[in-house]
Amino acid sequence: MSKEKEGSFRFWISESAIDPWSLQRALAHPGAGALAAFEGRVRDNHRGQAVEALDYQAYVELAESEGQRILEEARERFDLLGCACVHRTGHLKVGEPAVWVGALSGHRDGAFQACRYVIDEVKSRVPIWKREHYLEGSSDWIHPEA
Amino acid sequence: MSKEKEGSFRFWISESAIDPWSLQRALAHPGAGALAAFEGRVRDNHRGQAVEALDYQAYVELAESEGQRILEEARERFDLLGCACVHRTGHLKVGEPAVWVGALSGHRDGAFQACRYVIDEVKSRVPIWKREHYLEGSSDWIHPEA
């Protein structure tokens, strides 16, 4: 059932800072008319609480295999010439990129749809957890469906 | 009817190369959890013809006022903390960015929707035209509804 397709499709976990620019430049193909990218950043608030920083923890082995599976699903569903996603672990301050997705396609429909698909699936399926550190001193692991 | 909102909203026409990285870094806000970005690049083909390069021509005065109007519409419709769009003019080779849109929001829904809205409206309303130079030597101005 595998389609012969071009391009690079890679998901990985990074302990060091995400560099969106080098990631974006690496997604290149002469047939590509559209790159849709998503950058998730640490926000200064969550559910009304002031957030100072986050820690992300991942089950790296499983996160990378599940993330790679998501990119392969995107490759099958959308008309892509490449797709990359990287997720940070460790301590992040407000404003730092926590996750980056780039989807390269001939046309903007495929690029937007794939980019959205990847970030939605990553957020719901990939074993990564954040602990929020609040300005008033406490911290919490976030488990959304709990 | 104007809402008091924060952030920078700017559309402009550029005769020189687009630098997505500096544009993306300039879109920053401590409440921003999501940046959706779109980069339109020169593709090596159009309607089955091999494309070597493009020229973009703009009615700059009107393009900038209409583009700015689109960003203000996006600001009214979506929950944005900033939005920028730049479109190239002049001669571009395959692979070069022709247009860049970045939409900054607290959450990914607003960022994706605004980014998509801006590029769709820019493509349909802003007075910019491309001339395609084909590998076999001819060239054509593209007027989609003609």
Add this chain to the structure above:
Amino acid sequence: MAVHVSLQYFASLRDRTGVANESVTTDAATLAELYAQCDESHRLGWPIEKLRVACDGEFAQWSDPVHDGARVAFIPPVSGG
């Protein structure tokens, strides 16, 4: 009641006229009449319903009057992005 207007041409219209701008003296009452005159002199070849029109740097209506000193542009279908 002739007025002086400046016309701007873009893309394939510029190729057709051979100029980016020109100054014309016209007795056209509306932008639609002005287009009809330009179409006749330059054989622009576009049906008016495929075009938009701008006056003084803003989109305008074909029924708008032509004023002295107006900067007018006929806008063929756009292809940015």
Add this chain to the structure above:
Amino acid sequence: MAVHVSLQYFASLRDRTGVANESVTTDAATLAELYAQCDESHRLGWPIEKLRVACDGEFAQWSDPVHDGARVAFIPPVSGG
């Protein structure tokens, strides 16, 4: 029929157990039984239907058997992105 398995804990489960990994000897026949034992010893406090389970680096079924040398992780709801 006791087997040796290694358990990995993440996020709030790691806080609860106080360890990232541990080796245990268990007579649990399935991953669900293994979770029940861990829940009892560590008071993990999660109803099993809120968790997923992984074995040897892949998502698994709670009804899967526990084999000797298995690397098992209980996966609380994720919050990446």
